[in-house]
Amino acid sequence: MTGYREEFNLSKALGRGFIRATYTFFLTDRKSFGFGVFVNDRLAGYVLGRLDYFSDDLNRYWPRIFALARALICRPTLLADARVRKQLFGSVGRVCAKAFRCNKPEPSLENAPSHAPGKTATISSTCVDHTLRVPHASHYLLEAAENLCRENGMQFLRASIHVGNTPCRFLHTLRKYAVDEVLTDEESVYYYISFDEQTQ
């Protein structure tokens, strides 16, 4: 069966300080949101997102940049890993390229069906603890995120899912998300839901 095994995770490789800084962004950013599912006071699942795109602002978040620098200074051998270099320099390259374009999105992205400046919300991560087995936990988490986006006048909610993440792709298919063919590439499938269609 084609299941899902996590590919190389840059955040995990960079360590707890980097991960903490990443989540601190979502806790302190005024546009970000999160929902949790609890079982007997234990967190069984959560969803994190933003009422806007998040990648650029996350990559420019200074505490996270400092955490990255600290991780690389403490463990310089990380840069010997080609996977680290690829993802790291890819992110840096995207930030620089966007700055060069005066913060305009790539021309091809402007044609994406889920692109609506200021009106596209994005999911950063959806996680569930399968050992606690709360049926349909991720369904409820997504539903909560969708409701919040709808209440805040968002036009789309979009999520980037690794192409091999079958359960997550099944979830989004089930919830009637469409695939943004413009953004989807060999590694990631971009799913989105339109709130305008739902209100018609």
Added chain:
Amino acid sequence: MSVEQQFAALFEKNFQLDPGDFTEKLVPEDVMLWDSLGHMNMVGAVEETFGLEFEVDEITEMTSAGKILEMIRAKSAAD
């Protein structure tokens, strides 16, 4: 036992349904344990029982019991 009967029994066992509760019209919203994790367990059981292997795109499109059965029949005929 026909493919349909075999699948129905497997489905009821996997999702802890009572015998006879299976219908091809069942969708995840109808079944307590049919979430994304339950779905992967179901697909794994189907692959093992029928000796099949499904692609990611096929697995994500299995949004009803009837669709799963349809894919089992199609794959079995192709093999």
